[in-house]
Every structure is written in structure tokens, then in C-alpha cells.
Amino acid sequence: MAAKNLRTKKVRVLPGFKLTLGFTLFYLSLIVLIPLAAVFWKTSSLTWPQFWQTVTMPTAVASYKLTFGASFFAALINAFFGFIVAWVLVRYEFFGKKIVDALVDLPFALPTAVAGITLAALYSDSGWIGKFFAPLGLHIANARAGVFVALTFIGLPFIVRTVQPILEDLDPELEEAASSLGANRWQVFWRVIFPMVAPALLTGFTLAFARALGEYGSVIFIAGNIPMKTQITPVVIMQELDMFDYAKATALAVVMLIVSFVLLLTINVLQWWANRHNSTNLA
Amino acid sequence: MTPVATTFHPPRPAVHHRTNGEPPLVRRALIGVALVFLSLFLFLPLIFVFTEALAKGVGFYLHTIREPDALSAIRLTFIAAAIAVPLNCVFGVCAAWLIAKFDFRGKNILLTLIDLPFSVSPVIAGLIYVLVFGAQGWMGLWLNADNPKFPALANWLNGHDFKIIFAVPGIVLATIFVTFPFVARELIPLMQAQGRNEEEAARVLGASGWQTFWRVTLPNIKWGLLYGVILCNARAMGEFGAVSVVSGKIRSQTNTIPLHIEALYDDYNFTGAFAVASLLALLALVTLVVKTWVEYKSSALQETAAKSE
Numbered sequence: 001m002a003a004k005n006l007r008t009k010k011v012r013v014l015p016g017f018k019l020t021l022g023f024t025l026f027y028l029s030l031i032v033l034i035p036l037a038a039v040f041w042k043t044s045s046l047t048w049p050q051f052w053q054t055v056t057m058p059t060a061v062a063s064y065k066l067t068f069g070a071s072f073f074a075a076l077i078n079a080f081f082g083f084i085v086a087w088v089l090v091r092y093e094f095f096g097k098k099i100v101d102a103l104v105d106l107p108f109a110l111p112t113a114v115a116g117i118t119l120a121a122l123y124s125d126s127g128w129i130g131k132f133f134a135p136l137g138l139h140i141a142n143a144r145a146g147v148f149v150a151l152t153f154i155g156l157p158f159i160v161r162t163v164q165p166i167l168e169d170l171d172p173e174l175e176e177a178a179s180s181l182g183a184n185r186w187q188v189f190w191r192v193i194f195p196m197v198a199p200a201l202l203t204g205f206t207l208a209f210a211r212a213l214g215e216y217g218s219v220i221f222i223a224g225n226i227p228m229k230t231q232i233t234p235v236v237i238m239q240e241l242d243m244f245d246y247a248k249a250t251a252l253a254v255v256m257l258i259v260s261f262v263l264l265l266t267i268n269v270l271q272w273w274a275n276r277h278n279s280t281n282l283a
Numbered sequence: 284m285t286p287v288a289t290t291f292h293p294p295r296p297a298v299h300h301r302t303n304g305e306p307p308l309v310r311r312a313l314i315g316v317a318l319v320f321l322s323l324f325l326f327l328p329l330i331f332v333f334t335e336a337l338a339k340g341v342g343f344y345l346h347t348i349r350e351p352d353a354l355s356a357i358r359l360t361f362i363a364a365a366i367a368v369p370l371n372c373v374f375g376v377c378a379a380w381l382i383a384k385f386d387f388r389g390k391n392i393l394l395t396l397i398d399l400p401f402s403v404s405p406v407i408a409g410l411i412y413v414l415v416f417g418a419q420g421w422m423g424l425w426l427n428a429d430n431p432k433f434p435a436l437a438n439w440l441n442g443h444d445f446k447i448i449f450a451v452p453g454i455v456l457a458t459i460f461v462t463f464p465f466v467a468r469e470l471i472p473l474m475q476a477q478g479r480n481e482e483e484a485a486r487v488l489g490a491s492g493w494q495t496f497w498r499v500t501l502p503n504i505k506w507g508l509l510y511g512v513i514l515c516n517a518r519a520m521g522e523f524g525a526v527s528v529v530s531g532k533i534r535s536q537t538n539t540i541p542l543h544i545e546a547l548y549d550d551y552n553f554t555g556a557f558a559v560a561s562l563l564a565l566l567a568l569v570t571l572v573v574k575t576w577v578e579y580k581s582s583a584l585q586e587t588a589a590k591s592e
């Protein structure tokens with residue numbers, strides 16, 4: 001009984017609880033929460049039919065399809081190649097590996113506008129890379145493929161950096177056990193390694209997807225701003241803002257925010273699942 | 284807890300390498316695939332920025348980055364970063380101390396809310412400040428020239444021509460928003476992993492709260508803090524979408540470096556755009572070098588700690 005009392009009546013040895021809680025909540029509200037609430041406040045100036053008409057207008061619907069489609073395929077391509085990059089960085093030795101490893105984070109550090117103009121120039125029909133695709137009839141800049149290229153660039157580190165630590169932590173004994181029991185290398189990969197990395201891969205995929213949905217700077221230069229064809233949703237919002245139609249811009253922003261919040265929740269659940277998954281594996 | 288891939292993990296000690304690896308041909312093929320993929324999306328773009336920046340020679344390069352418009356963009360970018368980074372740094376340390384050192388209800392919700400700016404599109408980040416401070420927004424309603432709710436404040440602000448949107452304060456606010464979680468995100472996992480024992484011991488031995496923080500906590504978190512600040516700074520100086528919504532893009536007044544790059548690009552001055560872009564690309568490279576160095580430092584620290592145990 002006494003022990004229980006001691007435990008429930010917690011004494012905080014460290015100071016600063018009220019100060020840090022107060023400041024954190026104050027700053028969070030001031031910078032993030034109150035301004036975000038403005039979006040919902042502004043949308044409430046629209047009636048429900050007006051809101052619905054705005055978010056389902058043809059340019060908006062076309063932009064959702066492009067944004068979701070390109071983000072999805074970019075994240076998928078990143079999941080495939082990012083996994084190979086992580087695998088190669090963890091398991092093999094080759095010349096310049098340290099530099100390659102450090103450069104994987106470039107899309108985090110390189111400003112999106114710089115990435116945007118660079119990719120636009122490289123993948124244009126006369127650019128270093130685009131000129132190999134142009135004769136095949138594949139135009140990347142000023143086309144939907146350009147959106148995909150830009151989103152692949154910005155999503156690249158997410159997969160590598162979520163898969164890499166898991167691959168590093170894999171217990172080599174599991175693989176050795178599997179091969180000594182007669183599994184070939186391919187079976188070891190699919191049956192032993194892949195299932196353990198899968199949750200991290202899925203988390204990385206979702207992170208890359210979520211990041212791609214909101215991307216603006218790297219896309220606008222390469223996509224060429226063709227209505228109904230290469231406009232992603234943030235570009236449509238920007239266009240409404242340029243025409244000072246704040247209500248319309250805000251309605252579209254609400255749609256994007258809701259999608260982002262759902263994804264944020266998904267990522268949290270995935271992360272929880274991955275942690276549990278790993279701890280059961282290790283146990 | 285939301286993982287953010289920017290979070291830096293001190294590298295683990297190298298695992299001993301597998302004896303039952305893939306055949307050499309498969310190895311080489313996989314390394315080849317990885318390098319081709321990275322070349323198309325990382326290496327070539329990086330090389331291209333610098334090649335294109337110097338395409339018209341060093342003279343043109345120096346001229347472009349020393350133009351009055353460029354210099355004013357550089358100055359504004361430095362101002363925005365100089366305000367946003369320290370503020371978010373103080374917030375990051377504060378939030379990390381709160382989350383790592385205390386148990387309280389709603390901690391997970393707080394963590395998710397801190398991460399929120401990461402999942403908001405930069406364009407929306409700009410939009411929310413337009414809605415708060417713009418002419419059609421909350422502040423516009425309160426301080427409307429015809430029928431202000433706070434006449435004295437409205438007169439004073441109008442008299443001083445004080446603007447937030449399409450002016451410097453809006454740029455600073457948008458920059459603060461997009462870089463909001465960076466330092467906190469670096470420090471929270473680090474301080475959680477370090478636990479509370481050292482600080483509690485310091486307190487029991489009679490140190491004051493500030494002494495505990497300066498002498499015990501800060502030395503433990505300095506590398507993570509440095510990396511968070513560097514990352515926060517890189518993002519602050521490179522932010523494009525949010526800033527472009529609130530800036531109004533008035534040359535040599537409200538253009539930051541990324542907006543100046545866009546202006547040059549839209550003028551078909553491609554070499555000029557890449558010359559200015561190369562400055563930000565250099566900043567990105569410095570960020571990556573510092574990151575690698577910090578990781579090296581903290582893994583060396585871990586090894587000595589492991590040896591002394």
C-alpha cells in the first residue's frame with residue numbers, strides 16, 4: 001500500500017514543466033493551430049453547395065487525379081529503387097559509397113526551386129537526360145511525366161532512410177539459419193528478409209507519398225502549368241490565389257488538409273505497427 | 284510517434300558481413316541499378332546546377348550574384364532565417380525538454396501537432412497567413428479602414444504603413460511555419476533516448492534548473508541540436524512555395540533567393556537563375572557535410588561511451 005502511494009504521488013525532480021508546457025502550447029497555437037483554424041473559418045463563408053461545386057470543378061478534379069496518381073507512382077518507383085539503394089548501401093562495398101550515402105539526403109537539403117529548374121532543364125527535350133527520351137516520343141518536361149520525375153526526386157530519401165536502419169539491424173543468424181536449413185538465396189530474401197523490412201518499406205512509401213501530395217516548388221517548373229493536364233492541386237490553389245479568389249483557394253486547401261491529416265494518422269498507425277512487428281521479431 | 288526521415292540516426296557499429304551473400308554478378312548488377320537510378324535523380328542534377336551556373340564564365344556568374352536585386356534577395360533570405368531559426372530553436376529545445384523529461388496526458392497528441400507543419404503543403408502554409416493577416420482575412424476585418432473594430436490600432440498601423448502580407452513580416456512568418464518542427468524533431472528522440480537520470484542526479488547534487496540544463500543536458504544534445512539548426516536553416520533559406528504566396532514578389536523588396544531564381548528563370552535568364560541557384564546548392568552541400576560530420580562525431584562519442592562501460 002505504501003509502495004503504491006509512493007508511485008502514484010509522483011515528485012517531479014526536474015524543473016520547468018509549467019514553463020516548457022506553457023511556452024510550447026503558446027508557440028504552437030500562435031504559429032500553427034490558430035492560422036490553420038483560419039482555413040476552416042474561411043471555408044465556412046461558403047455554403048455547402050458552393051463548397052461542393054468548387055472542390056468538384058473540372059480543373060480541381062483533374063488536379064486530384066494527377067496529384068494522387070503521380071505521387072503514388074513516384075512513391076512506388078522510389079519503394080523499388082530505394083530498397084535496392086538501401087540494400088546496396090548496407091550490404092555491399094564499392095568505391096565512393098560514403099559519398100553516395102551522404103548524397104541520398106540531397107532532396108531534403110536542396111531547395112525545391114533549385115530542384116525544380118534543374119530537373120526542368122535536365123529532362124527537357126534538349127536536356128542531358130530528356131534528349132534520350134525525346135526521339136522515342138517521350139516528352140518529360142511540360143508533360144505529366146515531368147510531375148512524376150519531380151515527385152520521385154523529392155521522395156527518394158524517405159524510403160532509403162526508413163529501410164536502411166532496419167536492414168542494418170537484421171540479425172545475420174536468421175539468414176544463416178535459413179540457408180543452413182536448405183533455403184536458397186532467393187527464398188531467404190523473400191521468406192526471411194523481406195517480411196521483416198516490409199513495415200519499414202510501407203512507412204517509407206507512405207511518407208514519400210504524403211510529401212509528394214503537397215509538393216509545389218520542384219513541380220511547377222518541369223510541369224509547365226497546362227490546365228487540366230499538368231496542374232497539380234497546389235498549383236490550382238496558387239492560381240485561385242493569384243486571382244484573389246480566397247474562398248475557392250481555401251475550399252481546395254481544406255480538401256488537401258483533410259487528406260494530409262488522414263495520411264498523418266495512417267503513418268502513426270503504420271509506425272506503431274512497425275515497432276510492434278520489430279519487437280516481436282527480436283523477441 | 285511520427286517518424287520523419289530527416290531525423291538523424293547515429294550509425295550503428297558495423298555488423299559483421301555475411302558469408303552467404305549474393306553471387307558477384309548479382310551484386311554488381313544491383314550496385315549498377317542503384318547507381319544509375321541515383322545518377323538520373325541526384326548526381327546529374329547536382330552536377331548540372333554548377334555546370335550551367337558557370338556556362339557563361341566566372342565573370343557573368345559574379346556579376347549575377349552581385350546584382351542589386353540578387354543582393355537584396357540574399358539580404359532578405361538572411362533576415363528571414365535569422366529570425367525563424369533562433370525562434371524555432373528555442374521552441375525545439377523547450378518542446379523536447381517537455382516531452383522527454385515529463386510524463387503527462389496528451390503527449391502523443393502534442394507530438395503529432397508538432398509534426399503538423401511537415402504534412403501541410405507549402406502553398407497552404409502561405410495561404411493560412413494570408414487568411415489571418417490579409418486584407419480579406421481576420422486582421423483585415425478587425426482593422427478595416429471603413430469600420431475598424433480597433434480604430435486606434437488601425438490608425439496607428441495605417442499611419443506607419445505596416446503590412447504583413449506582401450511584405451517582410453509575412454515572409455518571416457511563413458518561414459517560421461515551414462521550419463517549425465525541425466529542431467524539435469531532432470531533439471525529441473535524442474533526449475528521450477538519453478533519459479532523465481543525469482539531470483536528476485545533477486538536481487539531487489544541488490544544481491539549479493538552469494545549471495542542469497547548461498552543464499548536463501546541453502553538452503549531451505549539442506550535436507543533435509547543431510544538425511537540427513543546420514537543417515532548419517537550409518529549409519528556411521530555401522523555402523519557395525509558402526514564401527511565394529505571401530511575398531507578392533516585388534523585386535528587390537520582397538524577393539528571397541528562391542523567388543529571385545524564379546524571376547530570373549521566367550525572364551529566360553537561365554544561366555543567371557542557375558548562378559543564384561548554385562548558392563543554395565552549395566548551402567545544401569554544406570548541410571550534408573555537417574550532417575555527415577555530426578554523425579561521425581556522435582558515433583565516435585557512442586563508441587567511447589561503450590568502451591568506458
